[in-house]
Amino acid sequence: MKDIILIGSGNVATHLGNSLKKRGFNIVQVWSKHINNAKILANRLDCESTSSIKQLKKADLYILAVKDDAINQIISQLKDITIVHTSGSIDIEVFNHRVSNYGVFYPLQTFNKNVDLDLSKTPICIEANNKKFENKLMNIARELSRNVIQLDSESRRALHIAAVFACNFSNHMYTISEKILSESNLDFRLLLPLINQTVTKLKDHNPSEIQTGPAKRNDKQLIDSHIIGIKDAKFKELYTLISNSIISHNE
Amino acid sequence: MKDIILIGSGNVATHLGNSLKKRGFNIVQVWSKHINNAKILANRLDCESTSSIKQLKKADLYILAVKDDAINQIISQLKDITIVHTSGSIDIEVFNHRVSNYGVFYPLQTFNKNVDLDLSKTPICIEANNKKFENKLMNIARELSRNVIQLDSESRRALHIAAVFACNFSNHMYTISEKILSESNLDFRLLLPLINQTVTKLKDHNPSEIQTGPAKRNDKQLIDSHIIGIKDAKFKELYTLISNSIISHNE
Known part of the structure; x- marks a missing residue:
C-alpha cells in the first residue's frame, strides 16, 4: 500500500499527507472541491490535483479527510476502492458495504494547517471491516506514530x-x-x-x-x-x- | 528584610519557604494551628515551629499564607508587624490599618506540596500600602521570579x-x-x-x-x-x- 490519494485538503489531509510523504509513501493525487486548495497541498506534496471525483486516479489507499457532513455525499460517488475516513465521530458503517475494504484512520489530535506538529506521539485509532485490512492499516499507522490502537466505532x-x-x-x-x-x-x-x-x-x-x-x-x-x-x-x-x-x- | 516568619504550613507556605531559603533568606519560624504541620515544614526549613500566635518571634517580614477564611481571624490577633498575605482574592484592606506596613505577595500558580515547581517563571503580584514597602516587596519577589508585577486589589x-x-x-x-x-x-x-x-x-x-x-x-x-x-x-x-x-x- 504505497500509492495513496488524499480526498480532502484541510488540516488533517495536510498533516497526514506531509507525514506519509516523509515516511516514503507516494502521494498520487489530492482532491478538493476547491481546485485551488487541492493545488496548494498537491504542490507541497509534489503530486497531481483534481476537483472532480470522477477524475480520481488509481491508488492502493484513499484517505477521505473531509468535514463530517461531506463524507456521505462523497462516498456515494465512489467506485470500489480501498478507503478509510479520518473522523472521530462517524461510524465505520457509513461506507455501507459499497466497497470491499473500508475502515477508519483517526489521528487523535488538534490540527491547524500552519502549526507544526509531531505526529509520532499522536494516538492513531484504527478500525477496519476485515482483519487483513486492519493489519495493513495498523502497519501504515505505525510508520507515523508510536501510539497506534485498534478501536471500534462506539469507543x-x-x-x-x-x-x-x-x-x-x-x-x-x-x-x-x-x-x-x-x-x-x-x-x-x-x-x-x-x-x-x-x-x-x-x-x-x-x-x-x-x-x-x-x-x-x-x-x-x-x-x-x-x-x-x-x-x-x-x-x-x-x-x-x-x-x-x-x-x-x-x- | 532577611528574617522571615511563615504563618501557615500549606502548599503556598511550603513552596515560598523553600524558595526563599534557597535564595538566602532566613526563615525564623513556621506557625500552623496544627503543631505537627508546623513541625514538618519547620524541619524542612531548619527553623522553629509554633501553634501559638502569641509565641511568634520577631522578624522583618511575616508571610500570612493560610486559607482565605482564616485570614481575618489571624490578623485580629497580630500586633504591629510588617506583613503580607498571599491570596489572590482578598483585598489589601483586610489589614484594616492595624499595622503600618502591609501588602500582598500573590504567586499566580497552582500549588501542591508534593509536586515540584520552578517558581522562577511564576508571576508574583505585589501590592503594598506605601511605596517604600512596595519596593522592598518587589525586590524580594525578584529574587524568586523573573516575572514580578505591581497589581492593585481589583485587578x-x-x-x-x-x-x-x-x-x-x-x-x-x-x-x-x-x-x-x-x-x-x-x-x-x-x-x-x-x-x-x-x-x-x-x-x-x-x-x-x-x-x-x-x-x-x-x-x-x-x-x-x-x-x-x-x-x-x-x-x-x-x-x-x-x-x-x-x-x-x-x-
Whole structure:
C-alpha cells in the first residue's frame, strides 16, 4: 500500500499527507472541491490535483479527510476502492458495504494547517471491516506514530466526546480568561506558567486528584464573590454550573 | 528584610519557604494551628515551629499564607508587624490599618506540596500600602521570579477569576474526559498529546484564534449526537452550555 490519494485538503489531509510523504509513501493525487486548495497541498506534496471525483486516479489507499457532513455525499460517488475516513465521530458503517475494504484512520489530535506538529506521539485509532485490512492499516499507522490502537466505532465516539471536553472546552476556558483579563488590561500570557503547570501534573496524576480552587474546597463565600465580580451573564452562568459540577464530583 | 516568619504550613507556605531559603533568606519560624504541620515544614526549613500566635518571634517580614477564611481571624490577633498575605482574592484592606506596613505577595500558580515547581517563571503580584514597602516587596519577589508585577486589589481579583477558568475549570474538563473514557475502559493518558498540543499553541496564538471543534464550526448535528452519547445528565448540561458559549463567542 504505497500509492495513496488524499480526498480532502484541510488540516488533517495536510498533516497526514506531509507525514506519509516523509515516511516514503507516494502521494498520487489530492482532491478538493476547491481546485485551488487541492493545488496548494498537491504542490507541497509534489503530486497531481483534481476537483472532480470522477477524475480520481488509481491508488492502493484513499484517505477521505473531509468535514463530517461531506463524507456521505462523497462516498456515494465512489467506485470500489480501498478507503478509510479520518473522523472521530462517524461510524465505520457509513461506507455501507459499497466497497470491499473500508475502515477508519483517526489521528487523535488538534490540527491547524500552519502549526507544526509531531505526529509520532499522536494516538492513531484504527478500525477496519476485515482483519487483513486492519493489519495493513495498523502497519501504515505505525510508520507515523508510536501510539497506534485498534478501536471500534462506539469507543471512538466516546474518545471523541472526551477529546472535545479536554481540548475544545479547556481552550474555551482559556478564551474566557483572555476576555476577563483584557477587561482589566492584563495580558493573557500571565497565565501561561499556571496553565503549563496544570498540564505538567497530568503526566503523573489523574486530573481528579489534582483539582484545586474554590469549588474543590467548596468555598461558597469566594465562589459568590467571584460570581459578583464577573460582568458577562453567560460567563457567570458557566462559572456557577462548572463550580457546582466540581462540588458534586467531590462529594 | 532577611528574617522571615511563615504563618501557615500549606502548599503556598511550603513552596515560598523553600524558595526563599534557597535564595538566602532566613526563615525564623513556621506557625500552623496544627503543631505537627508546623513541625514538618519547620524541619524542612531548619527553623522553629509554633501553634501559638502569641509565641511568634520577631522578624522583618511575616508571610500570612493560610486559607482565605482564616485570614481575618489571624490578623485580629497580630500586633504591629510588617506583613503580607498571599491570596489572590482578598483585598489589601483586610489589614484594616492595624499595622503600618502591609501588602500582598500573590504567586499566580497552582500549588501542591508534593509536586515540584520552578517558581522562577511564576508571576508574583505585589501590592503594598506605601511605596517604600512596595519596593522592598518587589525586590524580594525578584529574587524568586523573573516575572514580578505591581497589581492593585481589583485587578488581582480579575486575574484570580481568570485563573480559576484557565486552571481549575480546564482541569475539571480533563476530569470529565477521564470519567467518560473510563466508562469505555480507555486510558486518560491517550489525551495527553492532544492536551499538550492545545497548550503549546498558546505560546504563539491567543486561545480565541485556535479554537477548534464542533461548536466552533457550529456543527449542530455532531453536537446533538454527542449530547445523546453522554450518559451523565450534568455533563450533558455542561456540554450544551459550553458549546453555546463557543457558538455565541464566534458569532
